[in-house]
Each structure stands twice: as structure tokens, then as C-alpha cells.
Amino acid sequence: MTTLDTRPHITDEVPGNYLTFRRGILSWIFTLDHKRIGVMYLVAVLSSFFVGGVMALLVRTKLLFPGEVSWMTADQYNKAFTLHGAIMVFLVIIPSIPAALGNFVLPIMLGAKDVAFPRLNLFSFYLWVMGAACAVYSLLAGGFDTGWTFYTPYSSQFGAGGTIPVLVGVFILGFSSIFTGLNFIVTIHKLRPPGMTWFRMPLFLWAVYATAIIQVLATPVLGITVALLVVERAFNIGIFDASMGGDPVLFQHFFWFYSHPAVYIMILPGMGIISEIIAVHSHRHIFGFRFIAFSSIAIAIFSFLVWGHHMFTSGQSPLMNVLFSAITFSVAIPSAVKVFNWLATLYKGSISLNTTMLYGLAFIFLFTIGGLTGIPLAVLSTDIHLHDTYYVVAHFHYVMMGSALIAMVGGLHHWWPKMTGRMFSEFWGRIGCTLVFVGFNVTFFTQFMLGSQGMPRRYYAYQPEFKMYHHISTGGSYIMGIGFVITAIYLIHSLFAGKKAPANPWGGASLEWQCSSPPPHDNFATTPRVGDCYDFSAVHWDEKLQGYVVDTEAHVAAARSDSASGKGH
Amino acid sequence: MTNLISTLLLQSSSGASGDTTLATGQAVTPKTFWLPQGASTFAREIDWVFEFINYINYFFFFLVVGIMLYFVWKYRQKGREVYARGPSHNTMLELGWTILPTIIVVVIFFMGFSGFVDMRTPPANAYQIDVTATRWNWVFKYPNGATSDDLYVPAGKPVKLVMRSEDVLHSLYIRDFRVKQDVVPGRYSTLWFQADQPTAEGEFHWLFCTEFCGTGHSSMSRKVYVMNEMDFDSWLVEQGRWLDKIDPAELYFKAGPKLYARCAGCHTLDGKPGTGPSWGDYDGSGNVWKRSSDPNSTHKVDQKAISELIGPGKQFENAQSYIRASILNPNQHIVDGFGPAMPTFRGQLNDKAIDALIGMMQHLDEFDTKSPWAKKSDGAAAPAAK
Numbered sequence: 001m002t003t004l005d006t007r008p009h010i011t012d013e014v015p016g017n018y019l020t021f022r023r024g025i026l027s028w029i030f031t032l033d034h035k036r037i038g039v040m041y042l043v044a045v046l047s048s049f050f051v052g053g054v055m056a057l058l059v060r061t062k063l064l065f066p067g068e069v070s071w072m073t074a075d076q077y078n079k080a081f082t083l084h085g086a087i088m089v090f091l092v093i094i095p096s097i098p099a100a101l102g103n104f105v106l107p108i109m110l111g112a113k114d115v116a117f118p119r120l121n122l123f124s125f126y127l128w129v130m131g132a133a134c135a136v137y138s139l140l141a142g143g144f145d146t147g148w149t150f151y152t153p154y155s156s157q158f159g160a161g162g163t164i165p166v167l168v169g170v171f172i173l174g175f176s177s178i179f180t181g182l183n184f185i186v187t188i189h190k191l192r193p194p195g196m197t198w199f200r201m202p203l204f205l206w207a208v209y210a211t212a213i214i215q216v217l218a219t220p221v222l223g224i225t226v227a228l229l230v231v232e233r234a235f236n237i238g239i240f241d242a243s244m245g246g247d248p249v250l251f252q253h254f255f256w257f258y259s260h261p262a263v264y265i266m267i268l269p270g271m272g273i274i275s276e277i278i279a280v281h282s283h284r285h286i287f288g289f290r291f292i293a294f295s296s297i298a299i300a301i302f303s304f305l306v307w308g309h310h311m312f313t314s315g316q317s318p319l320m321n322v323l324f325s326a327i328t329f330s331v332a333i334p335s336a337v338k339v340f341n342w343l344a345t346l347y348k349g350s351i352s353l354n355t356t357m358l359y360g361l362a363f364i365f366l367f368t369i370g371g372l373t374g375i376p377l378a379v380l381s382t383d384i385h386l387h388d389t390y391y392v393v394a395h396f397h398y399v400m401m402g403s404a405l406i407a408m409v410g411g412l413h414h415w416w417p418k419m420t421g422r423m424f425s426e427f428w429g430r431i432g433c434t435l436v437f438v439g440f441n442v443t444f445f446t447q448f449m450l451g452s453q454g455m456p457r458r459y460y461a462y463q464p465e466f467k468m469y470h471h472i473s474t475g476g477s478y479i480m481g482i483g484f485v486i487t488a489i490y491l492i493h494s495l496f497a498g499k500k501a502p503a504n505p506w507g508g509a510s511l512e513w514q515c516s517s518p519p520p521h522d523n524f525a526t527t528p529r530v531g532d533c534y535d536f537s538a539v540h541w542d543e544k545l546q547g548y549v550v551d552t553e554a555h556v557a558a559a560r561s562d563s564a565s566g567k568g569h
Numbered sequence: 570m571t572n573l574i575s576t577l578l579l580q581s582s583s584g585a586s587g588d589t590t591l592a593t594g595q596a597v598t599p600k601t602f603w604l605p606q607g608a609s610t611f612a613r614e615i616d617w618v619f620e621f622i623n624y625i626n627y628f629f630f631f632l633v634v635g636i637m638l639y640f641v642w643k644y645r646q647k648g649r650e651v652y653a654r655g656p657s658h659n660t661m662l663e664l665g666w667t668i669l670p671t672i673i674v675v676v677i678f679f680m681g682f683s684g685f686v687d688m689r690t691p692p693a694n695a696y697q698i699d700v701t702a703t704r705w706n707w708v709f710k711y712p713n714g715a716t717s718d719d720l721y722v723p724a725g726k727p728v729k730l731v732m733r734s735e736d737v738l739h740s741l742y743i744r745d746f747r748v749k750q751d752v753v754p755g756r757y758s759t760l761w762f763q764a765d766q767p768t769a770e771g772e773f774h775w776l777f778c779t780e781f782c783g784t785g786h787s788s789m790s791r792k793v794y795v796m797n798e799m800d801f802d803s804w805l806v807e808q809g810r811w812l813d814k815i816d817p818a819e820l821y822f823k824a825g826p827k828l829y830a831r832c833a834g835c836h837t838l839d840g841k842p843g844t845g846p847s848w849g850d851y852d853g854s855g856n857v858w859k860r861s862s863d864p865n866s867t868h869k870v871d872q873k874a875i876s877e878l879i880g881p882g883k884q885f886e887n888a889q890s891y892i893r894a895s896i897l898n899p900n901q902h903i904v905d906g907f908g909p910a911m912p913t914f915r916g917q918l919n920d921k922a923i924d925a926l927i928g929m930m931q932h933l934d935e936f937d938t939k940s941p942w943a944k945k946s947d948g949a950a951a952p953a954a955k
Contacts (some may be wrong), residue, residue: 074784147781153754154737158704158783158910242755248738249753282644284653291663313740314751315758318689322682329674333667339633340666346640348655353645361637368633372626375674379681381611382619384688385747388740388779452603452619454744456779459787463775507651534657541649 017421021521032118035519037125038104039419042412044128045100046488048091049405053484055084060443060477063470066462074460078145079160081458085148086166090173091132093400094262096408097269098215099124099180102208104419106184108512108519109202111528112191115183124183127176134169138162147458149259152240152251156232164233167226174223177265181215184208193511195530199293200559202510202533203279203286206293207272210300214261214268218304222258225251249314256307264303266400268296270363270407271338277360277414278342279534280508282349286534288341295334302331309378313387321380328378335371339364355429356506359410362437363403370398373448391451397444409436409487416491417505421518422498428490435483442476502547507539509550531555532562596765597745608774608795609746609762611688616747618680625673688748691761695729698722702732702739702752703912704844705785705834707776715809716917718830719792720776722764723801729761735912740780743793751780764795784844785834812921820921821928826936828922829929835911839938845911846904848930849938858930861888869905878902892927 018035021027028036059081062072072080103121107114115121138144142161146154155163188209192201228239229251238244240251279286286292308316308324342364351357373395376382386392417423450469455462462470504513510533515523529552531538538555539548598607598616603623607616644653698720699710710716720743722728732741734752741760742749750760768774778789796804815823832848840849846857852868854860860868861875868875878884878891885891894901896918899911918926929936 074787078781078784078786145783151738151781154781154783158737158908242753246755248755282653283646283651284655285657287656288658288663290658291667313749315753315756318686321685325681325685326678329678332674333671336670337663337667341663343633343636343640344659344662345655346637346644348653349640349644350646350651350653351641351644352651353641361641364637365634368630372630375626375677376619376622379618379622379677381615381681381684381688382622383681384685384749385615385619385744387749388742449603453600454605454742454775454777456742456777456787458781461787463790536652537654539652541651 016520017516017518018521019421019518030122032114032122033521034103034107034114034118034121035419037121038100038102040125041095041100041103041128042419044125044132045092045096048087048132049096052084052087052092053481055080055087057477057481059084060474062460063462064474066464066467066470068461075145075160077460078147078458079143082145082147083139083143086135086144086170088400089148089262089266090170091128091135093266093404093408094173094177095128095180096405097273097411098184098208098211098265099128099176101273101408101411101415102184102269103180105415105512106187106205106208107191108418108515108523109205109510109533110187110191110196111193111511111524111530112187113522113524116186116190117183120179120183124176124179127172127179131169131171131173131176134165134172138165138169141165149255150226150229150251151255152229152232152246152248153242156229156241157243159233164230167230167233170226171223171230174219174226177215178219181212181219184212185216188212193527193530195556195559199289200530200532203275203289203292203296204269204272207268207270207275207296210296211265211268214265214300214303218258218261218265221254222262225254225258228254249311249316252311252314253307253316256310257304260307260310261300261303263396263399264299266404268299270404270411271296273407273411273414274342274360274363275338276508276510277356277410278345278364280414280506281352281354281357281360282346283352283507283536283539284345284349285532285536286341287344287347288337289534291337292341295337298334299331302327302334306331309383312380312383325378325380325383332371332375332378335367339368339371352506354506355424355426355433356410356413358430358433358437359406359413362433363406363410365437366398366402366406366440369445370395370403373398385454386451388457389451390447390455390457393457394444394447394451397447402440402444406436406440412491414506415512416494417501418512418517418519420495420498421501422494423501423505424494424498425490428486432483432487432490435486436480437483439476439478439480439483443473443480444476446473446476502542502545504539504548504550507536507541507548509533509536509539509555513548514550514552528552529556531557531559535559535562605744607745607747608766609743609748609764611684611747611762612745614684614687618677618684621680622677625677688761691729691759692727695727695761696723697729697731700730700732700741700752701735701917702741702778702789703735704737704782704910705778705789706831707741707778707789707791708831708917711805711808713805713809715805717808719773719794721794721796721801721804721808723798724767724795725763725765726798727761727763729759732758732760737782738780739778739782739789742777742779743774744777745774746793749779766795767797767800768793768795788834812919812925820925821932822935824922824925825929828918828926831914832926837938838933838936844907846907848933856930856933857892858888858933861891870902872905889927892930893923896923896926 018033062069062077139162144160144162144166146159146163188205231237232239232241238246240246240248242248275286275292306324306328308320309328312321377386377395446469450466455466501517503516511528514528535558537558538551542549598612600606604616607613701708708716709720732752734754739752740749741752746762748760748762750758752758773792773794776791776793778786812824835843835845837843837847838849840847840851842851848857850856854866854868860866864876866875870878879888897913897915899913900909903909
């Protein structure tokens with residue numbers, strides 16, 4: 001217990017940075033430091049990403065062959081794609097940006113010493129670990145093969161032996177997510193420094209705030225839904241199972257009431273990261289701050305009203321289908337607004353084409369495709385043809401992976417020097433990014449054709465006419481896999497042999513670039529003064545430091561005169 | 570990319586020529602880069618909406634990516650002092666790109682809406698076919714009581730499928746008709762279409778299950794044959810009687826394999842484990858007939874030797890009765906090592922069909938366990954009369 005972090009009582013000067021502040025495994029296990037918790041989340045999430053990625057490659061490799069293969073039965077295939085989906089959604093994408101990157105960056109961006117509830121923060125992390133442990137246990141108990149959507153009555157009557165453990169895991173992970181959201185909402189409300197009004201707050205925080213609202217409001221519904229499913233499966237109480245008087249479609253309503261907003265839990269923080277990356281690496285003021293900020297809130301609100309568009313063929317009433325289709329289009333507007341604003345931010349910028357920015361541009365490219373291909377899925381008559389085909393698979397991979405995960409990897413590069421104090425190799429970074437980008441498009445663009453030609457999803461065996469597209473798609477997934485392996489290698493290599501990072505390698509103006517890299521244990525010795533985080537006029541290159549410095553006096557003064565003359569946001 | 574564009578241009582011109590051929594009775598649109606052939610009356614409109622959206626999408630995609638690449642090249646970083654002065658907002662511009670997409674999506678919504686309402690409103694005179702989905706079979710039942718494993722429909726006539734599921738969710742999808750509807754246990758769902766052109770000899774449309782339903786999900790693919798009305802009527806009469814017309818002496822040999830096709834998803838013949846126990850020898854107690862009829866069988870059901878169930882004075886007088894009960898009330902007794910997964914075939918197999926199946930079990934040695942007649946993909950399994 002002596003190594004328990006007792007920071008509130010520490011008064012002597014802070015030695016070194018947060019990594020060297022205390023040493024030993026216990027100083028990590030019991031840490032209350034948001035940065036260390038963020039790093040632990042990051043390691044955990046990236047490890048899960050590796051496992052989920054291996055599952056994806058197994059699935060793709062099986063699909064090289066149209067018929068049966070001796071090394072993977074249909075049941076094993078079903079378990080592999082289910083595991084891939086469940087890991088990527090619940091263990092990777094949902095916690096990746098808010099819990100891993102958000103935890104690290106959010107308090108520093110606010111100039112705060114920590115989140116509002118550091119102990120709750122650590123508890124969230126251990127809930128994540130428990131949830132992951134349940135998932136591992138379910139594999140030992142026979143695995144689960146229901147698809148990540150757990151549709152009844154398959155999941156309640158038939159699914160493999162590990163179904164209940166994994167549902168318990170999802171229940172626990174839900175609480176991890178709720179507590180993180182709660183923590184962030186309170187932190188953003190209460191711990192902003194003087195001078196940081198809502199409209200001086202970085203857009204990443206707007207996005208995380210909108211996300212946190214969804215996490216707190218939607219996740220309990222998932223919790224109670226999986227709890228009901230466990231009750232039905234374990235005690236044969238008919239809730240969703242028609243043979244016991246329940247209604248299978250009810251489950252779909254409950255499930256998507258959470259899982260559609262969850263899509264925005266995944267993509268919104270990604271959009272926030274892109275707003276940061278595009279502005280900082282274009283070295284110019286973000287275009288249309290208010291439109292971007294409000295579009296985050298609009299997306300958060302609309303996200304609760306569109307769940308039925310997952311169920312156009314489920315047998316819900318045609319009137320419901322029409323209403324849900326109409327409301328679904330409303331999500332397209334704020335998404336389009338964001339894309340146009342990012343483009344306008346490039347206009348008259350000074351664009352650094354470094355690895356981070358390449359990820360930012362890749363996001364705009366991929367998100368545009370992901371968003372536009374959502375239109376034929378929202379249109380009732382065309383969705384009937386495309387529903388549950390590879391078209392849907394391609395669409396949501398463009399949004400979930402091409403957008404949310406690419407933004408996460410972009411954010412990881414953006415803040416890597418801050419988190420680790422080391423610079424990664426730009427050369428290998430660009431190669432890795434290019435391979436991931438090319439591999440991704442080869443993998444998933446072909447799946448649009450597969451789907452619109454009528455190939456259903458979750459198929460172990462398929463008609464030989466689809467073979468060519470499957471081969472191209474699998475080839476792309478290998479390219480992407482190589483890209484990610486290269487990325488992992490140069491990032492890990494940089495930890496040991498990377499150049500020391502300056503405090504501000506990219507020329508950012510928000511607060512996290514004004515403390516050292518890596519940040520000291522308490523982030524800031526005194527509450528920092530805040531200027532306009534997208535005003536780069538006071539940012540200059542310092543040859544001696546090999547990084548940028550922000551002239552705080554000029555920065556804050558510019559913001560003051562802006563607000564005085566009413567020119568601010 | 571130029572290839573893609575030329576394909577698309579070709580496609581739109583072929584679409585236009587399709588319109589003219591429609592007037593002359595050509596009711597099937599050919600397969601294009603994006604879409605499979607369109608063989609129902611819905612296909613033309615849905616394809617048009619899909620292509621229309623595609624063109625809007627190409628426009629916005631090339632606009633966004635074009636502007637992005639141009640800006641990235643034009644405003645690339647020069648030197649280390651990088652502060653750039655650009656406008657931080659422009660309310661008119663931003664309102665413009667909020668309102669313009671709004672108008673476009675409202676238009677698109679209405680295009681999809683009208684097509685959808687048609688698809689959900691079957692005409693009153695539609696020809697009804699009842700569909701039962703189980704893991705992992707479709708049974709199509711026609712008004713005269715005939716059943717089939719593949720779907721046969723009359724051309725030029727609206728057809729309405731009334732569907733139910735006996736176990737989990739399934740979804741019936743005929744891609745060339747652009748129709749899809751989930752099949753939900755505990756309720757009836759319907760779907761309708763009209764295919765105007767009979768399928769040519771040797772051709773068919775694929776029917777897929779598109780709601781994940783477990784091990785055999787991807788083996789629920791069946792064929793859809795469109796026949797002109799006269800052919801359909803005579804097929805229907807034949808189909809209703811095909812079992813009756815078979816000589817009792819040849820019943821097991823001629824009807825057995827066709828009926829077994831429905832069992833093949835779960836029960837193999839070669840002893841390999843499936844969802845259900847193999848009909849072949851898998852536990853050393855012989856094939857399904859031998860292990861049920863042998864009084865010294867080591868085969869175990871409900872954790873007991875099967876001989877405790879079968880024999881004079883026991884629950885089942887003989888092996889035939891046991892097998893018959895297993896088909897009609899499958900979950901009453903469960904073979905060790907397997908779960909209660911089999912749906913009942915009550916109402917789907919009549920006495921003669923069950924006789925044929927039992928006959929096939931008795932003569933299992935005469936059948937090639939790996940021969941393709943048991944496989945769906947082979948034409949021999951299709952119960953077509955022709």
C-alpha cells in the first residue's frame with residue numbers, strides 16, 4: 001500500500017515526468033493519474049485490437065475458398081467472425097478514443113491536474129479488465145457464435161456455450177463506459193480553466209462531451225437488454241423468445257436503441273480528433289468552429305432517433321420504417337457539414353504532410369465514402385436489396401474502421417510524442433499509413449460490389465461467382481495487416497530509440513502542447529492561461545528546441561482583443 | 570478509375586436500351602457492374618434509384634476528394650514558420666452547405682419511399698405460397714398441398730409468400746427480384762413480387778437466407794424457377810403427386826434420396842459428426858438402422874442404451890416406430906452428445922414419405938455416402954418432375 005498514489009497530499013516539487021514519477025508495477029496498478037490510466041487503456045485496447053485483427057484475417061483467409069475447408073468448420077468460422085465483431089466493438093472501438101486517448105489528453109487540454117473523479121476513473125479501467133476477462137472465459141466455456149448483435153431467439157436457445165459469460169462481460173463493459181462518460185461530463189463542466197468558455201474549448205472536447213452524453217444515456221439500455229437475455233437463456237423466462245410468449249423483434253429494438261447511438265460513441269470522438277489534426281497540421285484557424293461544435297451535439301441527439309433503420313426488413317410496421325428512414329437522413333446533414341468545414345480549413349492553410357496529417361486526410365477520404373454509401377442504406381426501397389449483404393459490411397467498416405479507427409491511429413500519432421516523449425520515424429510512418437490506406441480500400445471497396453451483387457453477410461460458404469471479389473478483398477486485408485505490423489514496429493522502436501520529443505512538435509496551440517513531453521505528474525504547476533486554441537499566430541519555430549513554442553502573452557492577448565471586439569467565435 | 574467510369578457509362582446506356590426492350594416483352598435487365606440481373610417488376614425502379622444515388626455519390630466524392638487534394642497541393646507547408654491566415658468562418662457558405670444536402674436527401678427519401686410502399690402492398694389477387702423456414706431448410710407449400718425445396722413461381726402473376734419460422738430468425742432474399750423479408754418465429758411475415766419472364770432451361774435465380782441462423786446459415790441457398798403459367802400448372806399437379814406415382818417397391822430408392830436432401834443439412838451419411846447424429850456409423854454401433862434395430866446395440870439415447878426404448882412391450886414396439894416418432898416429435902428423446910435442435914416434420918412429411926426415409930435407412934448400404942445426390946447443388950436433389 002505504500003506505493004498507492006497519494007497525490008493530494010504531495011507538496012514537494014514534482015520529479016521528472018508522469019512516467020518516472022513513481023516506479024514499480026504497483027505504482028501503475030494503483031495509479032490514480034489519468035495519464036497512466038490512459039496508457040493502460042491504450043495497451044489493453046491495442047492488445048485487443050491485435051486479437052480482433054487476427055480473427056478478421058482468419059475469416060478473410062477462409063473466404064479465399066468458396067466451399068468447406070478442412071482447417072475451419074462452419075461453427076469455428078461463426079465463432080471467429082463473432083469474436084472479431086464483439087472484440088472490435090466492445091473492447092476496442094468504444095473505449096479506444098474516449099477511454100485511452102481521451103483519458104490522457106482531456107484533463108491536459110483543460111489545464112486540469114486530473115479528471116473530476118480519479119478513483120472512478122481507475123475503477124472504470126478495472127471494469128474493462130473484468131469485462132475482457134469474461135470474454136476470455138466465454139471462449140473457454142465453448143465460445144459464442146451469435147454474431148456481435150446477439151439476436152434472439154438464436155442467442156437464447158441455440159448459441160454456443162459461452163454466450164452467457166460474454167453477455168455478462170458486455171454488461172460489465174457497459175458500466176465501464178458509463179463511468180468514463182460521467183467522469184468526462186463532470187470534468188468538462190467543472191474543471192475548465194478561467195477564460196475557457198464553451199466556445200474556446202477544443203473541438204475534441206466538444207466531441208468527447210457529446211459522446212459522454214450518449215454513453216451515459218444509452219448504455220444502461222444495453223445493460224438491461226443483455227441482462228434480460230441472460231435471464232431468458234438461463235431461466236427460460238420468455239421475453240424475446242416467441243415459443244415462450246416473447247417477441248424476438250423487441251430484442252432488436254432494445255439492442256439497436258443502444259447500438260445505434262453506440263455507432264456515434266465510436267465515430268464522434270474520431271471526428272473530434274480529426275478537427276484537431278486538420279487545424280494543427282494546417283497551422284490555421286479551424287473553419288466554422290460553431291458549426292462543427294453544434295453538429296457534434298446534433299449527431300448525439302439524432303443518434304437516439306434512428307435505431308429502427310437497422311430493422312427495415314425485420315417485420316416492424318411499414319409506417320415505422322418510413323419514419324425511421326426519414327429521420328435517418330437528418331444524420332447526413334451534420335456529418336456533411338463537418339466534412340465541408342474540414343475542407344475549408346485546408347483552404348489557405350500551411351499543410352504539413354506528415355504521418356498524422358496523412359491519417360487525417362485518409363479519414364476525410366474514407367469517411368466520405370462511408371457516409372455516402374449510407375444513403376442507399378437509408379433509402380427504403382434500395383435498403384431492402386442491400387440489407388444484410390456485404391454492402392452493409394463494407395459501409396460500416398468504412399465508418400467504424402476507416403473512420404473511427406483511422407482517427408484513433410491518427411490521434412495516437414498526433415499525441416504519441418506527448419504521451420511517450422519520443423518521436424516516431426516519419427519515413428516508416430508514411431509507409432505504414434499508405435499500406436493501411438491502400439489495403440483498407442482494396443479490402444472493403446470490393447465488398448460494396450459483393451454486397452450489391454447479392455452476397456449475404458456471415459456466410460461460411462458462397463457461390464463461386466463471388467470468388468474474384470473475395471480474393472481481392474482477402475489480398476487487401478493482408479496488405480492492411482502488414483501496414484499495421486509496420487506501424488506497431490516503428491512505434492515500439494521509437495520508445496527505445498526515438499528522438500526526444502519537444503513539448504510542441506507540430507505547432508499546436510491548445511494547452512496540451514504547452515506542458516513538457518511527456519507531461520509532469522501534475523500536468524501544470526499553476527493553472528495555465530488560455531487563449532484561442534485554434535489561433536496559431538503566436539506559435540513560432542524554435543531552432544534550439546527543435547519544436548514550436550507558443551508565446552503565451554501574445555496568444556492570450558489576441559484572444560482577449562478578439563472577445564473585446566466581438567470577433568471571437 | 571477510367572475503367573470504372575466507362576463501365577458506369579456503359580451501364581447507364583444499357584439501362585436505357587433496357588427500357589425499349591421492356592415494351593417488347595424483355596422483362597429481365599442484365600447484370601451490371603453494381604447490380605445482379607433484375608428479374609422482378611420492382612427491379613427496374615429500385616435499380617434506377619440506386620444508380621441515381623450512385624451518381625450523386627460520385628459527384629460529392631470526387632468533389633470532396635478533388636478539393637482536398639487540390640488544397641493539400643496548393644497550400645502545402647513551406648519552411649518552418651508556418652502560421653497561415655485563412656478565414657475562420659463564413660456564415661452564408663456554411664448555411665449553404667447545410668441546406669443544400671438537406672434538400673437532396675429529402676428528394677432521395679421520397680424516391681425510396683414510394684418504391685417501398687409498392688413493395689409492402691401485395692395485390693389482392695396475388696398467388697399465395699406458404700413458406701416454412703427451419704434450421705436449415707426452406708419448405709415451399711403450394712395451394713394444392715404440394716411442397717418443394719426450391720421455389721417455383723408462375724410468370725407474369727403477382728406471387729405472395731406467407732412465411733413463418735419454426736425456430737430462429739431467418740430472412741428470405743431473392744436478389745434478382747430485389748426482395749427481402751425476415752422470417753420471424755411467432756408471427757407471419759409476407760413478401761410479394763412479380764416475375765414476368767420465365768427462367769430459361771438450366772437457369773434460375775438464387776434465394777438466400779440473410780439472417781444469421783447458425784451452422785448451416787450459408788447452406789440455405791435455394792433456387793427460384795419462374796415458369797410460364799401452363800408449365801407451372803402442370804408442374805404443380807405433378808409435384809402434388811410425385812410420391813404417389815412411385816412404385817412402392819422402388820419407393821426407398823427413388824423418393825428416399827430426394828427427401829433426405831432436407832435432412833442432409835444436419836445428418837451426414839458417412840459417419841462425420843453434424844448438428845444431428847450421422848445416419849452412418851459414428852459411435853461404433855452401426856448405421857442408423859442397425860443401431861436402432863439391434864437389441865444389443867450400444868447406442869445411447871437419454872443416457873441409456875437405446876434397447877431400453879425399443880422392443881416388444883417397451884415404449885416403441887420396433888425400430889420403425891422409434892424413427893417415425895423421432896421425425897414427428899424429435900425432441901422427446903435426444904441422442905447422447907447432441908442437443909434438442911431438430912424441428913418437427915409433422916405436416917410436412919406424410920406417411921409415404923416417412924416410409925421412404927425409413928426404407929432408405931434400412932438399405933443405407935446401397936447408397937454412396939459421398940455421392941452428389943445428397944447435395945443441394947446437384948439437380949438430382951431438386952424434386953422437379955421434369
